[in-house]
Amino acid sequence: MSSSVQRKRVRKDPAARRAEIVAAAAAVALVEGLECVTLRRIAEELDVRPGLISHYFPSAEDLVAEAFAAAATAEIDALIPERREEGTPTEHLARFLARTTGEAYDAVSRLWINARHLSRYREVLRKRVARQETVWRARLEGLVREGVEAGEFRTGDPLVTALQILVVLDGLGADANIGDEDLPEAVARMAFITAERELSLEPGTLTRLAGTGP
Numbered sequence: 393m394s395s396s397v398q399r400k401r402v403r404k405d406p407a408a409r410r411a412e413i414v415a416a417a418a419a420v421a422l423v424e425g426l427e428c429v430t431l432r433r434i435a436e437e438l439d440v441r442p443g444l445i446s447h448y449f450p451s452a453e454d455l456v457a458e459a460f461a462a463a464a465t466a467e468i469d470a471l472i473p474e475r476r477e478e479g480t481p482t483e484h485l486a487r488f489l490a491r492t493t494g495e496a497y498d499a500v501s502r503l504w505i506n507a508r509h510l511s512r513y514r515e516v517l518r519k520r521v522a523r524q525e526t527v528w529r530a531r532l533e534g535l536v537r538e539g540v541e542a543g544e545f546r547t548g549d550p551l552v553t554a555l556q557i558l559v560v561l562d563g564l565g566a567d568a569n570i571g572d573e574d575l576p577e578a579v580a581r582m583a584f585i586t587a588e589r590e591l592s593l594e595p596g597t598l599t600r601l602a603g604t605g606p
Contacts, residue, residue: 410448412438417459418466422499426506426517429456457520460507464524467500472531481539482593486601488535489583492561501565529554539591546592553590560586 404412416437417429431452435442449455471488479487491497511518532554539545547553560583567575578585584598 406448409444413445413448413455414458414462417455418462421456421459421506422463422503426456426460426503426510429459431455451516453514453516456510456514457516460503460517461520461524463500463503464507465527467497468524468528468531472535474531480544481535481542482544482597483601484535485539485587485591486584486598488532489557489587489598490602492564492583493580498565504562505566528558532558536591544593547590553587556590557583557587 413434417434420433420437421429429452431442431445431449434455435445438445445455449458471491472484476484507517507521511521529551533551536545536547536550536554540547540550564575564580564583574580581599584602585595587593588595588598
């Protein structure tokens with residue numbers, strides 16, 4: 393009788409297995425880039441046969457799009473949750489802006505740049521990027537509208553204000569990915585400054601609430 397014991401593989405629920413595959417693909421995308429999300433690469437990551445991955449994702453393009461969506465959705469849910477904890481709209485906006493810095497956000501920034509570039513050539517990914525951008529805009533616009541309704545913000549167009557803030561964040565994210573030098577403070581705080589100006593807040597309000605100001 394052999395002394396070795398053969399490990400018995402546990403058959404996972406299809407929904408759980410699919411979620412596991414997407415999570416692994418999202419992790420690879422964040423660290424290595426969407427180009428590295430292939431059926432074989434994810435199979436290696438999960439220590440399964442490539443055929444199992446192709447059973448759930450016959451097309452690698454679909455897996456790439458799902459990986460991006462999973463990472464982007466986790467990002468927005470962390471930055472501006474649909475159901476927010478107690479606090480005022482001003483406090484939530486300050487927290488959002490404070491969280492858009494650091495290594496975790498830089499990794500997602502690189503992923504967005506990567507996805508936008510690849511989406512020029514990949515239709516499935518292009519549609520998913522557009523969908524995620526719509527979610528981003530709606531979530532931030534909703535927060536701005538809450539502030540207006542509460543009398544904390546003043547703006548003639550919450551959507552335009554949300555887009556202005558997002559454009560600044562996109563620019564700062566792109567800069568963070570091309571250089572290691574620290575930005576001048578006035579530039580690093582540009583998203584805070586823009587939000588305060590466009591929402592008629594006293595200068596320094598958001599930076600003080602975020603704990604990043606003087």
